[in-house]
Amino acid sequence: xxxxxxxxxxxxxxxSQLPLFEVxxxxxxxxxxxxxxSVHAADAEQALQxxxxxxxxxxxxxxxxxxxxxxxxxxxxxxxxxFFDPAPHKIYRHPQFYHxxxxxxxx
Amino acid sequence: MxxxxxPERRAAFEARIAAGEVIEPxxxxxxxxxxxxxxxxxxxxxxxxxxxxxxxxxITRAPTLRRKIGLLAKVQDEAGHGLYLYxxxxxxxxxxxxxxxALHDGAARYASIFNYPTLSWADIGAIxxxxxxxxxVNQTLLAKxxxxxxxxxxxxxxxxxxxxxxxGYEIVATLARGTAAQRAMVQDAVNRWWxxxxxxxxxxxxxxxxxxxLMRWRVKRQSNDAxxxxxxxxxxxxxxxxxxxxxxxxxxxxxxxxxxxxxxxxWDEFRRVLRGDGPCNHxxxxxxxxAHEEGRWVRQAAQAFEARRRTRAPxxxxxxxxxxxxxx
Numbered sequence: 001x002x003x004x005x006x007x008x009x010x011x012x013x014x015x016s017q018l019p020l021f022e023v024x025x026x027x028x029x030x031x032x033x034x035x036x037x038s039v040h041a042a043d044a045e046q047a048l049q050x051x052x053x054x055x056x057x058x059x060x061x062x063x064x065x066x067x068x069x070x071x072x073x074x075x076x077x078x079x080x081x082x083f084f085d086p087a088p089h090k091i092y093r094h095p096q097f098y099h100x101x102x103x104x105x106x107x
Numbered sequence: 108m109x110x111x112x113x114p115e116r117r118a119a120f121e122a123r124i125a126a127g128e129v130i131e132p133x134x135x136x137x138x139x140x141x142x143x144x145x146x147x148x149x150x151x152x153x154x155x156x157x158x159x160x161x162x163x164x165x166i167t168r169a170p171t172l173r174r175k176i177g178l179l180a181k182v183q184d185e186a187g188h189g190l191y192l193y194x195x196x197x198x199x200x201x202x203x204x205x206x207x208x209a210l211h212d213g214a215a216r217y218a219s220i221f222n223y224p225t226l227s228w229a230d231i232g233a234i235x236x237x238x239x240x241x242x243x244v245n246q247t248l249l250a251k252x253x254x255x256x257x258x259x260x261x262x263x264x265x266x267x268x269x270x271x272x273x274x275g276y277e278i279v280a281t282l283a284r285g286t287a288a289q290r291a292m293v294q295d296a297v298n299r300w301w302x303x304x305x306x307x308x309x310x311x312x313x314x315x316x317x318x319x320x321l322m323r324w325r326v327k328r329q330s331n332d333a334x335x336x337x338x339x340x341x342x343x344x345x346x347x348x349x350x351x352x353x354x355x356x357x358x359x360x361x362x363x364x365x366x367x368x369x370x371x372x373x374w375d376e377f378r379r380v381l382r383g384d385g386p387c388n389h390x391x392x393x394x395x396x397x398a399h400e401e402g403r404w405v406r407q408a409a410q411a412f413e414a415r416r417r418t419r420a421p422x423x424x425x426x427x428x429x430x431x432x433x434x435x
Contacts, residue, residue, distance in 0.1 A: 016204055017203035017406070036263070037194045037260070042406075043409075043413040054187050076133055
């Protein structure tokens with residue numbers, strides 16, 4: 001990506017499309033914020049306004065987050081298998097591993 | 108991403124696609140898949156943006172306030188759709204600047220339909236009904252495509268596009284039961300937009316260079332001709348319902364296949380417009396470049412404002428806005 005990083009200091013005003021921000025919205029009370037896309041903006045406040053114009057033209061949203069894209073740290077697909085090791089051999093992490101006397105309920 | 112494209116990697120990728128898995132930007136993908144998606148998503152984004160021009164032409168001349176607010180909202184949606192799609196394309200590592208440069212210097216394409224002029228108010232109805240109707244068919248399928256960011260952008264777009272189609276049909280239907288002059292105007296608009304709309308689905312399957320790979324990779328879920336047929340079948344009854352004639356003397360219902368068979372599309376015209384010799388190619392590109400230039404000072408001012416804020420109050424730098432966001 002040739003984007004100027006939001007954290008870069010004193011970049012002379014050129015004509016880039018401005019730093020990239022990821023947009024997350026909460027659609028219902030109690031729901032988690034969900035990633036919906038991205039916007040370009042000079043700063044976080046403008047990013048919020050742009051995100052509202054692009055991702056909230058219809059229907060009420062409860063809340064909107066913007067996060068500078070380069071502030072997001074993510075796993076890579078190559079690392080995933082060992083990073084997310086499901087540890088199937090650690091059967092003692094599951095309730096079925098433990099025995100209860102016959103007839104005992106709600107356990 | 109490791110660029111090495113071994114047969115094993117390719118096979119594993121094809122197996123993921125065959126199993127119905129969704130590919131995300133950081134996953135390994137063959138260079139051809141990445142290139143095709145970038146081409147499609149950036150072309151699609153450019154089409155949304157350039158598509159604002161023929162309709163924007165009529166905002167100030169809309170006949171009533173109801174029509175004006177509808178058209179304004181539609182054109183604003185097209186801008187939003189362009190942004191959803193640029194954002195999806197950027198997930199593959201190409202920058203917004205690169206895509207806009209490619210559009211402005213003529214290296215990138217956009218839908219050839221937008222190189223036709225909007226000569227009367229009825230054209231706005233015809234565009235909404237036919238052009239957006241064709242887009243809905245295409246985009247409903249793309250919403251199930253194998254590349255996650257493209258499919259998700261399409262889902263958002265499909266949710267909004269139905270309003271475009273209906274506002275167009277309402278305009279056409281209203282004019283179709285109007286005065287003799289209004290009926291003639293709307294029939295003329297449909298006559299001019301029908302064939303270019305059928306061309307939107309792309310060249311016939313036998314001549315479509317990219318189709319085979321795109322179908323195998325589940326980027327495309329139906330061939331150009333199948334989509335075109337689906338659209339014709341949807342549209343003919345809508346035209347009949349309001350007494351509009353589609354300008355195809357060979358159009359005929361085939362009871363055996365259940366399809367409306369159409370006459371031959373003039374593919375020479377399609378290629379001519381795509382090459383840049385349509386009625387409005389130069390006008391559209393000039394308007395787009397001018398809009399980009401005229402917006403330059405806004406982008407620069409926003410950057411200068413942010414740069415100055417940083418030097419004045421370095422401790423305030425954070426992603427937290429200085430005030431609570433306006434309640435939406």
